[in-house]
Amino acid sequence: MAALLEVENLRVDIPLGAGDLHAVRGISFHVDRGETLCIVGESGCGKSLTSLSLMGLLPPKAVRQADKLFFDGIDLTQASQGKMSDIRGNRMAMIFQEPMTSLNPAYTIGNQLEEALLRHQKVSGKEARERAIHLLEKVGITGAASRLGQYPHQLSGGLRQRVMIAMALMCGPELILADEPTTALDVTIQAQILHLMIELQKEFGMGMILITHDLGIVARVADRVAVMYAGQIVESGTVNEVFDNPMHPYTQGLLRCIPVPGKTRRGEPLGSIPGIVPSLIGKIEGCAFANRCRYTFQDCLTTDVPLAETSPGRGYRCLLSDQQCLENAKEVA
Numbered sequence: 001m002a003a004l005l006e007v008e009n010l011r012v013d014i015p016l017g018a019g020d021l022h023a024v025r026g027i028s029f030h031v032d033r034g035e036t037l038c039i040v041g042e043s044g045c046g047k048s049l050t051s052l053s054l055m056g057l058l059p060p061k062a063v064r065q066a067d068k069l070f071f072d073g074i075d076l077t078q079a080s081q082g083k084m085s086d087i088r089g090n091r092m093a094m095i096f097q098e099p100m101t102s103l104n105p106a107y108t109i110g111n112q113l114e115e116a117l118l119r120h121q122k123v124s125g126k127e128a129r130e131r132a133i134h135l136l137e138k139v140g141i142t143g144a145a146s147r148l149g150q151y152p153h154q155l156s157g158g159l160r161q162r163v164m165i166a167m168a169l170m171c172g173p174e175l176i177l178a179d180e181p182t183t184a185l186d187v188t189i190q191a192q193i194l195h196l197m198i199e200l201q202k203e204f205g206m207g208m209i210l211i212t213h214d215l216g217i218v219a220r221v222a223d224r225v226a227v228m229y230a231g232q233i234v235e236s237g238t239v240n241e242v243f244d245n246p247m248h249p250y251t252q253g254l255l256r257c258i259p260v261p262g263k264t265r266r267g268e269p270l271g272s273i274p275g276i277v278p279s280l281i282g283k284i285e286g287c288a289f290a291n292r293c294r295y296t297f298q299d300c301l302t303t304d305v306p307l308a309e310t311s312p313g314r315g316y317r318c319l320l321s322d323q324q325c326l327e328n329a330k331e332v333a
């Protein structure tokens, strides 16, 4: 059976005064029904623009191109505005980092939840209300019926995020795109919300793309992982493949930055990868990670690095040999 979402050679360009900013530089991936793909990478790597481009919600100047962009067999590159807004919210829903960007302060929670369903599906007001209450209960909100009359500002950040998850689920979407959905919350609430999302995702059999810069989260929830750097996928594989044998020096660097229970001492500063993501304006010569990589040699600065696929879905973008990468991976463990 074809994948729920198929993406081939997706590009997003933003024309700026200084030249074109190539925010997403030819990425390919797929999401199956019921599975979680985590897209991970530092800030500025093109993760958000990737998800916005799938939803057809890019900023006005941005240009999206793709060799293939199929959702359940529908070619999204050919879909009209009307068709897109039909799919959006109804079959594909997005959860943002900051709930206030998608909750309207002027309307009650009940109003917004019900509207999400009434806009897309032929149901009565009563049915919409019942579903809203059901989902608020599902996301762990007590006294759900009495919450319907409240406004977003009357809720805590954690509750607002739960409401947004409920809103995304109103129409029973097949694919959820969650862009750093817990980053704005404090750590204990983060864990609760993530746990909830994974439970709901399994219960409803949805595909999910979870975007995060936190590899600790990835380890807990991902089926497969795509590591993004400077607008490209530099490594992909199942969560075990990537964590057991991180091949790309960037993935290895990210893994060195996460605390290891029992190994990292309390208060010990975490590692970070020295240097910064290169400018995405214009063409990047050679490997985008070369200026930060501990293994860089001359060819890295001049040679475009192809994605080497070692098996279907498993690949990485580095000029070092498999053998060398495996050796380097041992240093991370």
Ligand SMILES: Nc1ncnc2c1ncn2[C@@H]1O[C@H](COP(=O)(O)OP(=O)(O)O)[C@@H](O)[C@H]1O
Binding pocket: 014, 021, 023, 041, 042, 043, 044, 045, 046, 047, 048, 049, 050, 059, 280
């Ligand atoms: N509306 C915009 N106008 C100009 N540049 C943008 C805009 N949105 C994002 N960018 C740039 O595109 C690149 C990728 O951004 P983004 O997808 O938000 O990264 P991430 O989500 O990985 O942090 C960054 O260099 C960012 O500055």
Ligand SMILES: [Mg+2]
Binding pocket: 044, 047, 048, 049, 179, 180
């Ligand atoms: Mg982002």
